[in-house]
Amino acid sequence: MNKYRTHTCIELTEKDIDKTVILSGWLHRKRDHGNLLFIDLRDHYGITQCVIEKNNRFFSSLEKIRPESVLKITGKVVKREKGTENFDLKTGKVEVIIELVDILSNAKELPIPVFGEQDYPEDIRLKYRFLDLRREEIHKNIVLRSKVISFIRSEMLKLGFLEYQTPILTSSSPEGARDFLVPSRLNPGKFYALPQAPQQFKQLVMVSGFDKYFQIAPCFRDEDARADRSPGEFYQLDLEMSFVEQEDIFRVVEKLMVNLFKNFSKKKIISEKFPRISYKDSMEKYATDKPDLRNPLLIKDITNIFERDDIKFEIFKKLVKSGSKVKAIITKNTKDRPRSFFDNIDKWAKDQGASGLAYFTIAKEKSIIGKGPVGKFFGEEALKELMKITKAEVGDSVFLSCGQENELANILSIARNKIAEELNLIDESHFAFCWIVDYPMFEIDAKSKKIIFSHNPFSMPQGDINNLDFNKPLNIKAYQYDIVCNGVELSSGAIRNHIPDLMYKLFSIAGYSEQQVNDKFSGMINALSYGAPPHGGIAPGVDRIVMLLADKKNIREVTLFPMNQNAQDLMMKAPSKVEQKQLKELGIKIEDKKDN
Numbered sequence: 001m002n003k004y005r006t007h008t009c010i011e012l013t014e015k016d017i018d019k020t021v022i023l024s025g026w027l028h029r030k031r032d033h034g035n036l037l038f039i040d041l042r043d044h045y046g047i048t049q050c051v052i053e054k055n056n057r058f059f060s061s062l063e064k065i066r067p068e069s070v071l072k073i074t075g076k077v078v079k080r081e082k083g084t085e086n087f088d089l090k091t092g093k094v095e096v097i098i099e100l101v102d103i104l105s106n107a108k109e110l111p112i113p114v115f116g117e118q119d120y121p122e123d124i125r126l127k128y129r130f131l132d133l134r135r136e137e138i139h140k141n142i143v144l145r146s147k148v149i150s151f152i153r154s155e156m157l158k159l160g161f162l163e164y165q166t167p168i169l170t171s172s173s174p175e176g177a178r179d180f181l182v183p184s185r186l187n188p189g190k191f192y193a194l195p196q197a198p199q200q201f202k203q204l205v206m207v208s209g210f211d212k213y214f215q216i217a218p219c220f221r222d223e224d225a226r227a228d229r230s231p232g233e234f235y236q237l238d239l240e241m242s243f244v245e246q247e248d249i250f251r252v253v254e255k256l257m258v259n260l261f262k263n264f265s266k267k268k269i270i271s272e273k274f275p276r277i278s279y280k281d282s283m284e285k286y287a288t289d290k291p292d293l294r295n296p297l298l299i300k301d302i303t304n305i306f307e308r309d310d311i312k313f314e315i316f317k318k319l320v321k322s323g324s325k326v327k328a329i330i331t332k333n334t335k336d337r338p339r340s341f342f343d344n345i346d347k348w349a350k351d352q353g354a355s356g357l358a359y360f361t362i363a364k365e366k367s368i369i370g371k372g373p374v375g376k377f378f379g380e381e382a383l384k385e386l387m388k389i390t391k392a393e394v395g396d397s398v399f400l401s402c403g404q405e406n407e408l409a410n411i412l413s414i415a416r417n418k419i420a421e422e423l424n425l426i427d428e429s430h431f432a433f434c435w436i437v438d439y440p441m442f443e444i445d446a447k448s449k450k451i452i453f454s455h456n457p458f459s460m461p462q463g464d465i466n467n468l469d470f471n472k473p474l475n476i477k478a479y480q481y482d483i484v485c486n487g488v489e490l491s492s493g494a495i496r497n498h499i500p501d502l503m504y505k506l507f508s509i510a511g512y513s514e515q516q517v518n519d520k521f522s523g524m525i526n527a528l529s530y531g532a533p534p535h536g537g538i539a540p541g542v543d544r545i546v547m548l549l550a551d552k553k554n555i556r557e558v559t560l561f562p563m564n565q566n567a568q569d570l571m572m573k574a575p576s577k578v579e580q581k582q583l584k585e586l587g588i589k590i591e592d593k594k595d596n
Helices: 059-064 122-127 136-158 199-207 246-264 279-286 303-307 314-321 339-351 380-390 405-422 500-509 514-520 522-528 542-549 580-586
Strands: 020-032 036-042 047-053 070-079 094-105 181-183 191-193 212-221 232-242 276-278 299-301 325-331 358-364 368-371 397-403 433-437 442-444 451-453 480-485 488-495 535-538
Touching: 020 047, 020 094, 036 059, 036 070, 047 059, 059 094, 136 212, 136 232, 136 246, 136 542, 199 212, 199 232, 199 522, 199 535, 232 246, 232 542, 246 433, 246 480, 246 488, 246 535, 246 542, 276 279, 279 299, 279 405, 279 433, 303 314, 303 325, 303 380, 314 325, 314 397, 325 380, 325 405, 339 358, 339 397, 339 405, 368 380, 397 405, 488 542, 500 514, 500 522, 514 522
Parallel strands: 047 094, 276 433
Antiparallel strands: 020 036, 020 070, 036 047, 070 094, 181 191, 212 232, 232 535, 299 325, 325 397, 358 368, 358 397, 433 480, 442 451, 480 488, 488 535
């Protein structure tokens, strides 16, 4: 028999009454009733209430001991008195009368309490993460994460995939985010890079003759933190398939996601056949390629009506003449909303760095008019045309923004969500998946004004590859796709370019010479030259999947030991300085910034 426990703290029921049991766990909470002391004992599985009488020789010890000390308790299981049951606990109909107590570990005074779910500053939570993880909600989140990963592995095997491990120490990539570099002791002056993703290796797995690969892959990127992105490292379900087209990838991923989300959430999936939305349409309707389809609000381009003489909104008209666009968000039947609702949205937009959101409500008196700060600038015929373009009706309101395309996208994408939240239009009991497809192969870099890859440089362009018009690269679309759920991008993927000559040509458009491609992607380009199958894949983020299933807004709530916003591990005090001896072995010298 295990000397520490005969049962866990979730197992005892009325069937165990009159048994002598041994439990071990943390002192979760205690309540002193004078002659009786109630102890809630907690382990990984649950809580059991234990009771000790004042005449017991261990009473004074338990009276003084601090919460989160670790105890071994021996006692007899009894039925709780009627009216004292706790039906929120699985053990809530019984309790243990304490006979013996062994204090296995004393706890110091806690910097944060484990009992309760109060909010505490993130720096305290991360510094004492081992305590934070004892709290019920985040403990459940980490258990959920484990179960999700196990489920994914099981489903992938059922779908005919095999799991392979790719290298962690690899070469630096010129594409994507900043690499984490690792100096090589045996090759002085040279560095490995931690993989931003197993992109090239998983393609090499396909070139090596394996048909279906997957991996729960650790990825490393030296980039800033966000609510849905960890600084430093994250995990993704990396998968790749040979002899497939885009729809083959979609079928596999849709089946996996539907089974996964149904298994771990009671929320309804709006459509189990995920809608396909082109990148162009997504940007036009939602001003983002990560749309939350639970939000019914759409964005409409109304630039052309500002050429009308019966619109006197001169500020916008001048901007339109200089090349700006005007776009609108229509809110249905909001005529009775107080002025403060509209003013608050306008103020919020200004707080986001925009010039604000102009607004008015469409009304009908003797004629159709615009009510609100800028409504007076629109004549009846202009309003009728606006209503025709936007499908707006009397009683609806119009939010307007004017600016360059990228400026409008930045403000309207978040304004669309902000307005929907204020109007309670988003149904939180649903998951809305979609595919964003038909990404452009290239785009113009905003700073350099040069042509660059817009997405994944290893993607296959759409169309007849023997007749692509390379003179118009911005017209070339790629077999690239993102999967999005509730406005969260879960993954990017693509059908890969497996033809070396075509790859050289596409890279040349982005400014790479053939020699540069050979130098930077030597392993990949060499392998493709020896017979490569058509192949494609995707890599949904495990952290973001669990975040959605746990109904959390921040990825750190589902990560075991996350870093803070500055990419620091406050608990282990990383990153840290290393000894001079270690640096000398690696041939590295640290320059004092003050000397520069």
